[in-house]
Every structure is written in C-alpha cells, then in structure tokens.
Amino acid sequence: MAIVRLQRINKSYGDLQVIRDLDLVVDDGEFVTMVGPSGCGKSTTLRMIAGLEEMTSGQIYIDDVLANPIPAKDRDVSMVFQSYALFPHMTVSENIAFGLKIKKYPRGAILKKIEWAVSLLNLQGLETRLPKDLSGGQRQRVALARALVVEPRVLLLDEPLSNLDATLRLKMRAELKRIHKRLGATIIYVTHDQVEAMSLSDRVAVMHEGTLVQVGPPLDIYNAPQDTFVAGFVGSPSMNLLSAKIIRKDTGFFVDLKAFELVLPEGHRPRCVSYVDQEVVFGIRPEHIYHRGSWKTKSSAGNTIDVVVDVVEPLGDRDIVEVKKGDANLTLLLEAGAEATPDRAMTVVFDMEKAHVFDKKTQRNIIH
Amino acid sequence: MKERGTPMARIRASKVLWFMGIILMILVVLVPIFIMFKYAISDRSSVVTGGMPIPLWPYHPTMEQFRGLMSMDAFVRSALTSMKVALLAVMISLVMGTPAAYALVRYRFPGIMVLATLLISVRLFPDIVSVVPIVEIFTKLGLVNTVWGVAMAHALLSTPYVIFIAMGVFETIPKDLDEQAQILGASRFYSFTRIILPVALPGLAAAAIYVFLLSWDEFIFAYFLLAFGGLSTLPVMLQKVLSWTPQHNLLAAISVLLSVPVVIFTFVVQRYMQTGAVAGAVK
Numbered sequence: 001m002a003i004v005r006l007q008r009i010n011k012s013y014g015d016l017q018v019i020r021d022l023d024l025v026v027d028d029g030e031f032v033t034m035v036g037p038s039g040c041g042k043s044t045t046l047r048m049i050a051g052l053e054e055m056t057s058g059q060i061y062i063d064d065v066l067a068n069p070i071p072a073k074d075r076d077v078s079m080v081f082q083s084y085a086l087f088p089h090m091t092v093s094e095n096i097a098f099g100l101k102i103k104k105y106p107r108g109a110i111l112k113k114i115e116w117a118v119s120l121l122n123l124q125g126l127e128t129r130l131p132k133d134l135s136g137g138q139r140q141r142v143a144l145a146r147a148l149v150v151e152p153r154v155l156l157l158d159e160p161l162s163n164l165d166a167t168l169r170l171k172m173r174a175e176l177k178r179i180h181k182r183l184g185a186t187i188i189y190v191t192h193d194q195v196e197a198m199s200l201s202d203r204v205a206v207m208h209e210g211t212l213v214q215v216g217p218p219l220d221i222y223n224a225p226q227d228t229f230v231a232g233f234v235g236s237p238s239m240n241l242l243s244a245k246i247i248r249k250d251t252g253f254f255v256d257l258k259a260f261e262l263v264l265p266e267g268h269r270p271r272c273v274s275y276v277d278q279e280v281v282f283g284i285r286p287e288h289i290y291h292r293g294s295w296k297t298k299s300s301a302g303n304t305i306d307v308v309v310d311v312v313e314p315l316g317d318r319d320i321v322e323v324k325k326g327d328a329n330l331t332l333l334l335e336a337g338a339e340a341t342p343d344r345a346m347t348v349v350f351d352m353e354k355a356h357v358f359d360k361k362t363q364r365n366i367i368h
Numbered sequence: 369m370k371e372r373g374t375p376m377a378r379i380r381a382s383k384v385l386w387f388m389g390i391i392l393m394i395l396v397v398l399v400p401i402f403i404m405f406k407y408a409i410s411d412r413s414s415v416v417t418g419g420m421p422i423p424l425w426p427y428h429p430t431m432e433q434f435r436g437l438m439s440m441d442a443f444v445r446s447a448l449t450s451m452k453v454a455l456l457a458v459m460i461s462l463v464m465g466t467p468a469a470y471a472l473v474r475y476r477f478p479g480i481m482v483l484a485t486l487l488i489s490v491r492l493f494p495d496i497v498s499v500v501p502i503v504e505i506f507t508k509l510g511l512v513n514t515v516w517g518v519a520m521a522h523a524l525l526s527t528p529y530v531i532f533i534a535m536g537v538f539e540t541i542p543k544d545l546d547e548q549a550q551i552l553g554a555s556r557f558y559s560f561t562r563i564i565l566p567v568a569l570p571g572l573a574a575a576a577i578y579v580f581l582l583s584w585d586e587f588i589f590a591y592f593l594l595a596f597g598g599l600s601t602l603p604v605m606l607q608k609v610l611s612w613t614p615q616h617n618l619l620a621a622i623s624v625l626l627s628v629p630v631v632i633f634t635f636v637v638q639r640y641m642q643t644g645a646v647a648g649a650v651k
Contacts, residue, residue: 052547072550079551085544089566099552150552 009058036207078152224368259326407620433621456519465530513597537571
C-alpha cells in the first residue's frame with residue numbers, strides 16, 4: 001500500500017478548466033473520499049490517478065515516485081468502475097484471475113488468490129457463472145474482488161455503489177468498511193453521495209467546480225464547514241442558509257433575519273465584531289433546531305421562536321418539517337411525534353452554539 | 369360486459385390480417401426457392417412440355433442434373449477454388465478491417481469521418497472502374513491467376529464494409545472494458561485480442577457472412593484476374609456454361625449447388641451471432 005500525493009493538478013479541455021490547482025495527500029492505508037456534485041471533476045481526478053486521463057499540468061506521486069510518465073497498465077493501482085466493467089465472456093473466476101494472468105502468476109498461486117478473494121467477498125458457488133447471470137450486488141463484489149486480488153498499491157473506487165438499490169447499498173457500504181479495516185488498503189473513493197462519504201472515510205475531500213474546497217475528517221466537515229457550499233452540500237437534509245444581518249444591541253450581538261432575531265452566543269462575538277451592520281449568510285442545520293418540548297440543555301434565552309408548520313415528511317423515527325416565519329422558510333429535523341401539524345403554530349428552539357455565520361461576499365465561515 | 373364482444377372481434381380480425389400478411393411474406397421468400405428446387409429435380413419431360421403447362425411437381429423427379437454436375441471435373445474444381453477464395457477473402461478482410469475499425473472507434477482524431485468515407489469510396493464507383501487498375505497492379509505483383517490474387521481483390525471490395533460493420537460493433541462495447549483491462553496490466557493489443565474481439569465476435573460473424581457471400585458471387589474481378597489461366601471460380605465457370613443456354617433444370621441444379629455452401633457457412637457462423645454479448649458487462 002502506498003502514499004498518493006497530488007500536486008497542483010490542472011486539467012482543461014480546450015478553454016474549459018475542469019480541475020484547478022488540486023493538492024491532496026492520501027496517506028498509507030487511508031480511506032479518502034472525494035465528494036461533490038456531478039461535474040465537479042472528482043471522477044476526472046480519479047482517472048488521472050489511474051493514468052487513464054492526461055493532466056494539463058501538475059504531478060502525481062505514488063510512494064514518492066513520479067507517476068506522470070507511467071502508463072495505466074504499469075501503475076499498480078486498481079480501479080472499480082461505476083459500471084463494474086466485468087468482462088462479459090469470462091466467468092467470475094476468469095474475471096478475478098485476469099490481472100494475475102497478465103502479471104504471470106503461477107497457476108497454483110492464481111487458484112489460491114481466487115479462493116481468497118471469493119471468500120473475502122462471499123462469492124462462493126458463483127465461480128463458474130457469467131456476469132450476465134449475476135445480480136447487481138454480486139457483480140459489484142466480483143469487480144471488487146478482481147481489483148483487490150492483484151494487491152494494488154492504491155484502490156480507486158468510482159461511485160461503486162451508485163448502481164445498487166438502497167438496501168444493497170447500505171450492505172455493501174458496511175462490507176467496504178470491513179474490507180478496508182481488514183486489508184488496510186489505501187483507498188480513494190469517489191461519490192456524489194455525501195452520506196456515503198461521511199460514513200465510509202477517514203477523511204473527506206469536498207470538491208466544487210474543479211477545486212478542492214475542504215479536506216478533513218467527516219465530523220470536522222460536518223461541524224465546521226468552511227463555506228456555504230460545503231455547508232449546504234454535506235448533511236441531509238441540508239443546512240438552512242438564510243440572508244441576515246448582524247446587529248449590536250445593549251444586550252449583545254443579534255442575527256437579524258427580518259422576520260425574527262436570534263442572539264449570538266457569547267463565544268461567537270469576537271469573530272463577529274467586524275461584521276456588525278453587514279449582510280451575512282446565517283446557517284443552521286435542521287437537526288439543530290428543536291421542538292421546545294425536547295430542548296433540555298442549558299437556557300438559550302431569546303432563541304425560542306414561534307413558527308407556522310408548512311409540510312411534514314415523516315421518516316419513521318424522525319420527521320422532516322418545513323416551517324415558515326414571515327418570509328423565511330426553514331427545514332427542521334424533529335423527533336417523531338413532535339406535534340408538528342401542518343398550518344398550526346409551533347414553538348422551536350435554535351441551538352445557537354451550533355449555528356454558522358458566513359461572509360456574504362466570500363461565502364467563508366466566520367465562526368468555525 | 370356488453371362491449372366485450374366488439375373489441376375481442378376486432379382483436380381477432382387484426383390477428384387474422386397479421387397472419388395473412390406473414391404467410392404472404394413467407395410465400396414471397398419460399399416460392400422462388402421452391403421453383404428453383406423443383407426445376408433442379410425435374411426430368412426433361414417436365415421442362416420441355418411442348419406447350420402444356422409446366423407441372424407443379426415434376427413427373428419423374430430425378431437427381432440426374434446433380435450427378436451430372438458433380439461428375440463434371442471443371443465444376444468441382446471451380447467450386448473448390450471458389451471456396452478457397454471466399455474463405456481467404458473472409459480472413460484477409462477481417463484481419464485488416466477489425467483493427468482498423470477499432471482504431472477508428474477508440475482513437476478519436478480530427479478528420480475521422482473523412483478517412484472513413486475515403487475507405488468506402490472504392491465502392492462508390494461501379495466495380496468495373498477499379499478492375500483495370502487492380503488487374504494492372506496485380507499483374508505486376510504476379511497475383512494474376514492465383515487464388516490469393518482473387519481473394520485479395522475480394523477483400524479489397526469487402527474490407528470497407530467490414531470496417532463499417534465492425535465500427536458499429538465496437539461502438540456498442542463500453543470503453544470501460546478497455547480501460548479496466550489496461551488498469552489490470554493489459555497492453556492495448558492484449559485487451560484487443562482477449563477482451564474486445566471475443567465480445568465483438570457475434571457482430572463480426574455478420575461481417576464474415578457478408579464477405580463470404582460477396583466473394584462467392586463475385587464475377588467481374590474473378591473473371592479479369594483469372595481470364596488467361598487454368599483457374600476459375602464458380603461464377604467464372606458458369607459464364608462459360610451459360611454461353612450455350614442450357615436447360616432450365618440444369619441451371620436450377622447449379623443454383624441449388626451454389627447456394628448450399630452459403631447456407632452451410634451462414635449456419636456455422638450464425639452460432640456466434642447470439643445477442644447480448646455484452647450483457648452483464650456494465651450495470
């Protein structure tokens with residue numbers, strides 16, 4: 001397994017720049033996920049690491065060896081495509097053995113390796129089947145087996161779960177995590193699904209329009225998004241982002257949302273001083289707004305607001321509740337049975353310790 | 369419930385129409401084959417009727433014509449030559465055409481359509497136009513009066529089509545398969561021969577059948593390339609036979625014998641033509 005270092009990677013198609021000055025180091029045995037909306041350049045980056053795509057400028061090092069001049073076939077990396085790309089005329093065993101045969105492993109070693117991969121990915125009994133006789137989940141596992149069996153220095157996964165149904169996706173997610181734990185492989189994973197990114201990886205790299213916006217452990221990204229893009233992209237349902245103004249009163253600092261005002265906690269004040277009387281973006285996650293009845297922590301005076309319920313979407317254990325206050329729309333994530341009834345008034349509490357304030361111009365987070 | 373009779377009747381009526389249409393189409397295809405076959409086994413009295421209508425089935429079915437042809441040395445030798453030429457032409461045009469098609473599909477470069485059009489332009493003119501230059505070139509190369517010469521001429525005619533058919537086939541094969549093979553360590557050539565060709569086989573079988581048919585039936589090039597030698601393909605030999613206007617029944621027997629190898633070849637190759645070769649590759 002290996003360390004992968006991307007240095008000032010740029011990629012353009014004609015005038016269109018798809019990757020801009022991308023720097024990223026993936027440590028030995030680390031599971032890093034690149035996440036972003038479609039078209040943000042994450043798959044292109046992965047393909048450049050694999051050697052399938054030329055870069056316009058920049059360097060890729062794999063274990064401190066410059067990989068730029070090394071063709072894909074000699075890079076010793078494995079990749080699982082979104083489509084799985086199983087060889088349709090080969091059985092499961094032949095598919096798994098493909099890379100080993102090219103690397104001229106002796107027959108006995110190949111058989112042993114197939115056996116190892118088959119048991120690692122629970123493919124027993126399917127060895128002689130053709131891809132067309134496999135289910136989606138099984139195909140996915142064969143693709144993974146074929147990638148792992150060659151003992152790659154880096155394993156690249158391009159949206160490997162996106163073609164599976166929801167139940168299978170959860171199962172394979174756990175499976176991937178288990179395999180990573182067992183093999184300690186360096187894995188670079190690409191997905192547009194932020195939940196997948198959060199749940200799988202050691203670190204998440206959020207990409208937006210060809211640039212790396214923020215890199216860090218999942219919880220850091222969740223708790224301290226650097227800008228409004230990351231704030232809105234990570235977390236489901238996504239963060240409430242509202243235009244606001246910071247005002248200073250005798251009693252303290254307030255966030256003025258026109259329809260209502262919220263008190264900023266003591267600790268946030270120093271960072272907000274320079275933004276007094278300026279336009280900002282106020283952000284709070286749906287799960288950080290509570291129904292009054294379930295708000296049990298220390299007092300948070302002034303942050304109790306009366307709202308009108310618009311729509312309720314029950315999830316089972318929790319409800320997604322859309323509410324209105326004046327012309328401000330908010331999304332809440334409440335415990336089920338929180339007495340949210342459409343068109344009825346309701347009192348909610350904002351956990352202002354968890355709230356964010358972003359600079360309107362730069363979109364950067366002021367507080368975290 | 370009241371209305372149920374009407375749509376049912378309508379469905380039945382449309383079904384009857386459908387079946388009649390299908391039967392008509394089958395007849396259009398089968399009747400000429402039947403007539404050819406009937407003539408081939410007709411005795412002389414069923415063909416030369418002296419003004420009487422020709423019977424639906426011969427008075428005395430006979431294999432006489434076939435026996436006569438099969439014992440004709442020139443016929444058998446020409447048939448063998450034709451077979452050799454056709455198989456060689458299939459081989460040459462596939463060996464040349466498939467890599468070309470693969471390159472045209474996978475390596476996108478400017479002017480690709482111009483190149484593809486140029487490739488097929490040899491067929492934009494009547495065959496007779498290219499006969500003279502080809503015979504001239506082949507004469508210099510010593511390819512006149514050889515099986516290879518005719519096979520190469522036929523390959524020349526069919527390769528553009530092979531390229532076009534194969535391009536269509538390769539386009540249906542996802543690029544992911546090439547790239548996956550590369551990542552697993554395969555060279556371009558390895559992945560072409562081990563992954564792409566086997567997957568493309570069903571489509572290429574169609575191209576092979578096409579080339580075989582073209583070569584088997586081709587007359588003009590074979591005629592000019594073999595004009596002054598002892599070799600002749602079936603069409604060339606038939607031209608000699610036909611010049612003395614033989615009886616219908618002999619002609620029909622020749623036609624039957626001509627179509628037999630084509631039918632056999634098509635059946636053999638068709639086994640590879642199952643659909644869904646890429647099934648299971650992606651998604």
